[in-house]
Structure formats: C-alpha cells, structure tokens
Amino acid sequence: MSIPKIRVLIVDDSAVVRQTLSEVLSSDPEIEVIGTAGDPFVAAERIAEQVPDVITLDIEMPRMDGLTFLKKIMTQHPIPVVICSSLAEDAAQSTLKALEYGAVDIITKPRYGTKQFLEDSCIVLCQAVKAAAGARLRVLQPSHSVEPKLTADAILSRATNAMLETTEKVVVIGASTGGTEALKTLLEALPSDCPGIVIVQHMPELFTRAFAKRLDGLCSITVKEAETNDTVLRGQALIAPGNHHTLIKRSGARYYVEIKDGPLVCRHRPSVDVLFRSAARYAGQNAVGVILTGMGDDGARGMLEMKTAGAVTIAQDEASCIVFGMPKEAIKCGAVGKVLPLQGIAGAILICTR
Secondary structure, three states: OOOOOEEEEEEOOOHHHHHHHHHHHHOOOOEEEEEEEOOHHHHHHHHHHOOOOEEEEOOOOOOOOHHHHHHHHHHHOOOOEEEEEOOOHHHHHHHHHHHHOOOOEEEEOOOOOOHHHHHHHHHHHHHHHHHHHOOOOOOOOOOOOOOOOOOHHHOOOOOOOOOOOOOOOEEEEEEOOOHHHHHHHHHHOOOOOOOEEEEEEOOOOOHHHHHHHHHHOOOOOEEEEOOOOOEOOOOEEEEOOOOOEEEEEEEOOEEEEEEEOOOOEOOEOOOHHHHHHHHHHHOHHHEEEEEOOEOOOOOHHHHHHHHHOOOEEEEEOHHHOOOEOHHHHHHHOOOOOEEEOHHHHHHHHHHHOO
8 A cells, every 4th residue: 555645735935946846845655746836816816726745835926925824824724834045145034934833844945946955955955855744733932031874973073182171061963853942941951061062063054143043032051053163162052053063172171163164964954963973982981871752753863872982871761852853863773872852952951061
C-alpha cells in the first residue's frame, strides 16, 4: 500500500516563484503540488475545493498580506504553513512575526542560479515541507519582556593538544522546525550570569540576525548573531548566521567561535552536527549539549561524540516538541543523558554548570 503524498498549496503573487516552487517541490516523490494561488483570496477558493496538508506562503502580496491571511488560517482552519520569503533584511522582522502567529518554518525563495544553489534549495525546501506536514500545531503564548551523505569532518579541523586546561562551562544548542519559539522559551528562563551559549537554529541567511535581535530584546542575557572570533561569554548567546557553519574553538582558557563556509552537512548549513562535534573536541566534559524540536537527524552523531567526551547531553521530550525528529534520533543512538520537557531545560542547564 503506497503512502499518501504530502499535498501542498503554493501562495505567492509572483508567477515565476510559483512555477519554480512547483518544480522544486514536485521533484520529490513524497510531495504533490495540488495548486497555486496569486493571492490569499484565490488561496481561500483553492482550500475550499481541496484542503492541503501544507501551505507555502509569501508575506508581501496584493489585496491581503500574508500575515493577515496566516492569522485567518490559524483561527478558522489551522493548516501547517511554511513562510517562503525573499532574501531581504527588511522582510525579516515581519517574517519572524509570522512564526509567532503559528507558521511552522521559514524558507528562502529559490532563484535560478548556480546548479549547487538549486540543489541546496531543493533539499531545504522539501525538508521544510515534510517537517511541516508532521508538525503539531498549537496556540503560542504571548512573549514577555525582560543528499549526498556528508559528515562534519568536511568542515572541522583537527583539535590541537596544546591547550590550557579550563573549567569554564559552555552550552551548545541545536534546533530546527519549531525551534524559534522553543529557543525563546528557553533563553527567557536563563539568568544574566548563565554560562556562554552557542546556538544553531536552521534558518535562512539574514533572518538569523533579525531573530537574534528579537531575542536580545526579550531575554535577560545578551543575544547576537555570531561573528568569527567572537568570545563565548557568560550571559551571552551567539546564534549561528544562516548559510554558514559555526564551530566552537579554544585558545588557552578562552572559547571563541569560527564561522565557515562548506557543503551541507545532514542537509543543513549551519549544521548542528558541526557545532556539537566542535564542542566535543574543544570543550569535552566542560560542555553541555541541548537538542530541541526539529525534523531529521542533524545533531545526533555530534551529540554522541559530546557524550563520549564527557559532556552533559539533554534532549527535549516528545510532548513539548513541535516535531520530535532530531531529539528522537539523538535518543535512539544513545547520545542523550537527560530527556526533559522544554520548561525544565533551563533549570537543568543551570544545575549542571554550577
């Protein structure tokens, strides 16, 4: 008996984008594009005819903007929505607002260009749609103030033995689908003197900067997009920039980050595996690894290396995940020491880093 395909409705005012998305998504045998719409009013007619499993939605459209349409969908007929946005910094804030309204993920609009760009886009787009199809839709609480199979060895360099001993703790966190809100919940619960944190959240280029800025205004700790040679400091979280791998390294007792290009690892750039494996090599037992909601297996092998190196490893539990993929794979391979609900992870980090 064949497995039903994931039915997708594409909503975008650009005919070229609709065609490109249709071609990219239809290339996956598990996905079927059941229709396209140039604006939300046409999309509503398509939904009345056939309810899709997933909607890809542009933000800026005529007659009704994507955010307004998203609110209507989530209040009247909740359907998993993936925001498909242009790679523009001025669009980042409204796109992040869509995640608060219940969108599952953000993807960048594909464009015709190099063969490698189209291949990478195909992997990311199809992965996002599949994750959305299996996502748990839920009402989000309002915020408050205060492939070819590649490995991380393609990105990592060898660690040197000529490093001074240090007892300073460092926390590395990996997340994907549903991770933007999960990270907000986790980071808001941490005090201003918590150990330094480095985060990989699967997110397109430029959006990570807006995401970091948004979190910085909500949390007691400082949050910024990581830059090469940034020191990992107490009371600060560094977020890997989209489309770049981020590694932890150490010089004496100082941890710092390095931003690198390279191939997709576990279908992603940045990759959680790359970050976790660097933490295993350079921080060892002084590291704490946390894997949050997301589809796929990125981070599982890196977390296993961390555990083998003596690090504390924590996974978000199934009940609190939007998509229980990445934590499940890490648990399955024996990489996880503790499985906790999202609300309990901040406390666990503080306890094991005292």
